Structures are given as C-alpha cells and as structure tokens.
Amino acid sequence: MLKITTKHRKTNFLTPSGLRCLANFPTVNVSAGCAHNCVYCYTKGYSVYPGDGSIEVYENMAIRIASEIKQKRKKPAAVYFCPSCDPFQPIPQIQQITFDVMKTLLENGIGVQFVTKGKIPEEILGLFARYSSQIAGQIGLISVDDEILSVIEPAAAKARQRLNQLERLIEIGVKMSARCDPLIYGITDEDKQLHSLFSAIAKTGCEESAVSFLFLRPAITSSLKKNLGQTTALNKILSPFSEGISLPIGLKNSTGLALPLDIRKSSFERIKKIANDYDIRIHICGCKNRDITNKNCYITREQKIQDKLLPYPNSY
Ligand code: SF4
Numbered sequence: 001m002l003k004i005t006t007k008h009r010k011t012n013f014l015t016p017s018g019l020r021c022l023a024n025f026p027t028v029n030v031s032a033g034c035a036h037n038c039v040y041c042y043t044k045g046y047s048v049y050p051g052d053g054s055i056e057v058y059e060n061m062a063i064r065i066a067s068e069i070k071q072k073r074k075k076p077a078a079v080y081f082c083p084s085c086d087p088f089q090p091i092p093q094i095q096q097i098t099f100d101v102m103k104t105l106l107e108n109g110i111g112v113q114f115v116t117k118g119k120i121p122e123e124i125l126g127l128f129a130r131y132s133s134q135i136a137g138q139i140g141l142i143s144v145d146d147e148i149l150s151v152i153e154p155a156a157a158k159a160r161q162r163l164n165q166l167e168r169l170i171e172i173g174v175k176m177s178a179r180c181d182p183l184i185y186g187i188t189d190e191d192k193q194l195h196s197l198f199s200a201i202a203k204t205g206c207e208e209s210a211v212s213f214l215f216l217r218p219a220i221t222s223s224l225k226k227n228l229g230q231t232t233a234l235n236k237i238l239s240p241f242s243e244g245i246s247l248p249i250g251l252k253n254s255t256g257l258a259l260p261l262d263i264r265k266s267s268f269e270r271i272k273k274i275a276n277d278y279d280i281r282i283h284i285c286g287c288k289n290r291d292i293t294n295k296n297c298y299i300t301r302e303q304k305i306q307d308k309l310l311p312y313p314n315s316y
Pocket residue numbers: 034035036037038040041042043084085086117
C-alpha cells in the first residue's frame with residue numbers, strides 16, 4: 001500500500017542537475033519517491049528518498065513554477081522531467097501535477113523533455129500533440145517480457161503499452177528514442193531477448209536507443225537482495241560484479257560499481273550489431289561508461305527557445 005503525503009514547498013522547484021548529461025536545462029521532480037518501485041532504482045540511496053512505498057507530492061508545484069518562470073530574466077529552452085522519479089506514475093494526483101506543470105511550461109514557450117516507463121495519460125498525449133515541436137522524450141524499456149518486467153519494474157507500464165506510446169508519440173511528431181537502461185547482464189541481454197526488444201522498438205518507427213548496464217551502489221544492492229531474495233536470478237545478477245570496477249556515474253564525486261570493462265565492451269558491440277539488424281542507432285550512456293565513451297546518450301536534446309506563446313485551447 002502506497003503512502004502519499006502532500007506538502008507545500010517554499011523553495012524553487014526548477015533546479016539544475018548535478019548530472020553532466022542534464023546540465024543544459026533545469027530539471028523538476030514531480031514527487032519525492034516513485035511509485036514504479038523499480039528494484040534497481042538509483043534514487044533509493046538519495047538523502048531525499050522517502051523510503052519504499054512512500055511518495056511525497058507538492059500541492060503548490062504548478063503555481064510556484066509559473067512564478068519562478070516569471071522571475072527568470074532568461075527563460076530556459078526546456079525543462080527535464082524527472083531526474084529522481086517518473087513523471088507518469090499511476091497516481092492521479094501526480095498525473096495532474098505533471099499535466100499542470102508541463103502545460104504551464106509549454107504555454108510559456110518552454111520545451112518539455114522527459115523519460116518514462118509509465119502509462120502516459122490521454123490528456124498529456126493531447127497536450128503533446130499540440131506542442132509536439134517543443135517536446136522530446138525517451139521511453140524506458142529493457143525487455144519486452146512482461147514476466148521479467150513485473151519483477152524488476154513492478155508498477156511500471158506493460159511493455160506493449162510503452163511501445164504503443166512510443167509509436168503514438170513519434171506519429172504526432174515528438175522527437176523520441178528508446179532507453180534500454182539498465183540492461184541486466186545475463187537476465188535481459190541474451191541475443192534472443194535483444195532481437196525481440198529491438199525488433200519491437202523498430203516497429204514503432206523509433207530509430208535510436210540509449211543503452212547502458214546496471215551499476216551497483218549499496219542501496220541498489222540492498223534493494224535487489226530484498227526484492228529478489230536468495231534466488232538464482234540474484235546470484236546471476238550480482239556475481240559478475242565481483243570483478244566489477246568503480247566508475248564515476250555522472251554525478252559530482254559519485255561513483256558506482258560497474259560491470260568489468262571487457263564484459264561491457266563486448267556486450268555493447270553485440271548490442272550494436274543486433275540493433276543494426278533493425279536499423280536502430282545505439283548511443284551508449286557516456287556518463288556511466290566513461291572508460292568506453294564520453295558521448296551523449298541523448299537523454300536531452302538540443303532545444304531552441306520558442307518566441308511564440310501557444311495558448312492551450314480550453315476546449316481540449
Ligand atoms: S521509474 Fe525511474 S525513478 Fe521510478 S522507480 Fe523506476 S528507476 Fe526509479
């Protein structure tokens with residue numbers, strides 16, 4: 001049972017991110033904690049994480065952000081949703097906040113960029129259709145096997161739902177890519193699984209995918225142990241990390257335990273070849289694989305500042 005606490009906040013919601021790949025835009029978290037409860041969630045170790053099963057939302061977020069925008073001398077080109085939660089969690093209150101904040105930004109000529117594993121509400125898709133040139137996103141998908149997803153990402157949308165959304169967003173003109181991150185070595189990255197994954201992604205019209213593998217931090221390891229128990233799957237996930245290496249993970253002074261370099265190198269080569277069969281370009285996440293690449297995985301896109309305000313029709 002989820003515990004949702006509503007709070008009022010006086011400090012700014014639009015904040016810069018410490019992540020190198022999110023440095024171009026301010027970011028916003030529509031909640032503290034995330035109802036998707038992915039077992040590998042990197043935010044579990046953050047000091048503001050309210051604990052599994054707890055979500056904090058801010059009732060004044062949309063109003064406060066509208067006033068933050070007014071006070072800014074230079075408007076940001078876009079805002080990124082969300083570094084530490086999912087903007088489309090299956091909670092009506094959060095979906096309303098996300099809608100209100102995105103609408104406020106778009107009406108003020110500010111772009112919206114997002115990553116989600118959730119079910120995007122129809123109201124949001126309508127908003128995105130109207131402002132498609134101002135929006136870019138990634139749909140997170142590490143497998144098309146719902147049995148695996150129900151264990152690893154228990155409350156996120158089903159694979160088919162995510163693929164349908166990806167297709168729909170591409171159709172309405174939103175710049176989209178897939179985010180296959182974190183792939184779990186030995187669990188979601190076998191050749192057959194990758195063929196199914198990239199074939200399904202390609203059928204949506206998507207031509208790009210960001211990829212990376214699971215990294216470990218103490219809170220992630222604890223979550224895996226707690227949620228998977230002493231199973232073969234847990235051993236399969238953790239054992240390659242016994243030879244893992246500590247790497248910076250994009251956040252200032254922050255490191256994670258990555259799979260050994262040779263495993264990641266050969267796996268990325270294999271992934272690229274399979275994706276290539278489906279005409280999908282692969283972008284390795286450079287923040288989490290600095291020993292392989294410093295390239296961008298396009299979690300955000302270049303965005304021009306819009307000088308025209310496009311009012312949202314009341315009839316929508
Ligand atoms: S959707 Fe993202 S933020 Fe939410 S639980 Fe999963 S990994 Fe964490």
